Amino acid sequence: xxxxxxxxQLTRLAQLMQSERDNLFRYACYRLGSAAEAEDTLQxxxxxxxxxxxxxxxxxxxxxxxxxxxxxxxxxxxxxxRNFTSTDxxxxxxxxxxxxxxxxxxxxxxxxxxALLPDEQSEVIRLRIYGGRQFSEIASICxxxxxxxxxxxxxxxxxxxxALAERGLI
Amino acid sequence: xxxxxxxxxxxNRVVDILSPRFAPSTNLEFKVTAPAPRRRFIWQFARVGxxxxxxxxxxxxxxxxxxxxxxxxxxxxxxxxxxxxxNCLVRxxxxxxxxxxxQEELYDIDFDGTPMQGTVEIRKEGSKIKMAIKWQDxxxxxxxxxxxxxxxYQNGQLVLERPHGGIDLTPFSTIDKLNEYALLTGxxxxxxxxxxxxxxxxRGDKVGIIARFSKSEGRLLxxxxxxxxxxxxxxxxxxxxxxxxxLPTE
Numbered sequence: 139x140x141x142x143x144x145x146x147q148l149t150r151l152a153q154l155m156q157s158e159r160d161n162l163f164r165y166a167c168y169r170l171g172s173a174a175e176a177e178d179t180l181q182x183x184x185x186x187x188x189x190x191x192x193x194x195x196x197x198x199x200x201x202x203x204x205x206x207x208x209x210x211x212x213x214x215x216x217x218x219x220r221n222f223t224s225t226d227x228x229x230x231x232x233x234x235x236x237x238x239x240x241x242x243x244x245x246x247x248x249x250x251x252x253a254l255l256p257d258e259q260s261e262v263i264r265l266r267i268y269g270g271r272q273f274s275e276i277a278s279i280c281x282x283x284x285x286x287x288x289x290x291x292x293x294x295x296x297x298x299x300x301a302l303a304e305r306g307l308i
Numbered sequence: 309x310x311x312x313x314x315x316x317x318x319x320n321r322v323v324d325i326l327s328p329r330f331a332p333s334t335n336l337e338f339k340v341t342a343p344a345p346r347r348r349f350i351w352q353f354a355r356v357g358x359x360x361x362x363x364x365x366x367x368x369x370x371x372x373x374x375x376x377x378x379x380x381x382x383x384x385x386x387x388x389x390x391x392x393x394x395n396c397l398v399r400x401x402x403x404x405x406x407x408x409x410x411q412e413e414l415y416d417i418d419f420d421g422t423p424m425q426g427t428v429e430i431r432k433e434g435s436k437i438k439m440a441i442k443w444q445d446x447x448x449x450x451x452x453x454x455x456x457x458x459x460x461y462q463n464g465q466l467v468l469e470r471p472h473g474g475i476d477l478t479p480f481s482t483i484d485k486l487n488e489y490a491l492l493t494g495x496x497x498x499x500x501x502x503x504x505x506x507x508x509x510x511r512g513d514k515v516g517i518i519a520r521f522s523k524s525e526g527r528l529l530x531x532x533x534x535x536x537x538x539x540x541x542x543x544x545x546x547x548x549x550x551x552x553x554x555l556p557t558e
Contacts, residue, residue: 155338163334173332174500181498184338241330248326267326298322308321 147194151187154200155180162208165269169212171245179211202278205269209261209279228254228301236307251298259294262287336498395431402426402545404443414441414449414460417544419537519547 155162159180166176187194187207197203228250238244252260258280265271265279277287302308403421407413415424425444430437436455443449447462460468500507508519519531531547 152338159334159336159338163336164328164331167332168328173334176332177334177336177498177500180334180336236325238330241332244328244330251326263326267323268328268331295319295322298326299319302322302325308325 147191148188150200151184151191151194151204154204155184158201158204161268161270162204165205165264166208166212167241168245168248168268169209169264170215171242171249173241175215179208179215183208183211199278202275205265205271205275205279209265228305231305231307233307251301254301255294255297259290259297262290263294266291395429397551398428398430398547399549400426400428400545400547403542414443414451419535419542419544421544 162180163173163176166179167173170176170179183204187204194200231247231250235243235247238247252263255263261280262276265276266273271279273287273291274284276291277284280287282290299308401423402415402417403419404415404424405418405421407416415421427440427442429440429442431439433455438455439453441451443451448464450461452459452461456471458468458470459466498509500509505520532543533545534541534543536542
């Protein structure tokens with residue numbers, strides 16, 4: 139059966155989201171701190187992109203587009219939360235906190251660390267560690283040169299290292 | 309050099325601290341299927357986009373004596389119970405307006421509608437499946453699908469009759485078929501456990517549906533269908549109770 143262009147685009151989207159599902163989900167989980175919200179966000183994203191399938195044909199780097207859209211969706215969700223998650227400073231961080239025992243503790247720890255960084259550095263780190271992206275892919279998602287993607291990661295890790303070392307935690 | 313090695317070690321330690329160890333997993337599936345054929349399934353009396361699955365979900369999860377461990381198993385068992393049950397009765401409340409655009413159904417479910425209680429009764433008679441929707445309106449309206457025709461009664465009098473091909477329960481028979489149908493209609497079903505509660509939810513263009521039930525008690529706690537309307541969350545349909553193998557009410 140000959141696929142219509144519409145079906146081709148929808149199939150392309152579904153296949154991509156299915157193959158990237160675990161990475162997308164993990165990225166959303168560690169952005170939002172909730173598996174349920176991460177699933178909701180992914181569902182919404184899929185429905186929204188499916189609805190505007192005609193635009194998909196114009197997108198060469200669909201994977202980058204999906205990650206960028208997911209990042210924006212997560213930011214919108216975080217902004218719409220009435221009660222923002224309180225982010226403790228590192229001053230109260232103990233070595234025990236560095237060995238979380240469940241997802242909630244782990245998320246809180248990561249949020250505290252990410253709060254030390256400028257958004258552009260934390261985003262690169264999230265895409266790399268939770269989204270499982272290569273630097274070349276991160277460069278495409280964030281629309282920055284490859285060297286910038288790498289340096290943002292580098293600077294971010296440096297800053298975290300220094301902050302943790304200052305407190306004698308590493 | 310020593311410093312660099314220390315830095316490398318520390319960097320690895322930082323990356324190690326950031327690396328996910330407790331990442332949750334998901335069963336979400338993204339699939340494309342052909343457009344849904346126009347068939348009359350039992351839940352099509354609810355006609356707000358995406359809302360139709362509410363009764364289906366209610367039927368799936370409204371079960372007795374659940375002793376299973378996962379949401380999927382519970383739903384599978386619920387569907388089996390539905391298919392094996394001779395009849396079931398679903399009590400619901402819906403916001404409705406009179407359907408003026410077609411003779412298909414008596415009421416449309418509508419954000420602007422008036423709350424009205426009703427029941428859906430499904431009964432198996434041999435190979436036929438009959439369904440009666442009874443509305444608590446002034447005319448005690450009843451819509452009857454008897455396997456061959458659609459009949460509408462008001463004040464006990466037959467006011468409309470037209471041929472109708474019968475009710476199809478096939479999409480309920482397995483979880484795969486349910487998921488397939490849900491995908492055909494653009495609905496994604498999600499199963500989640502929160503303590504003793506199993507939550508089955510879907511989300512359509514206009515409305516979301518949430519069904520909650522207690523695993524330990526094995527009973528439906530409630531089903532709600534709601535959506536954003538004029539900036540507010542409005543509940544348009546609530547399934548209050550489901551009983552299996554009840555005596556026919558007519």
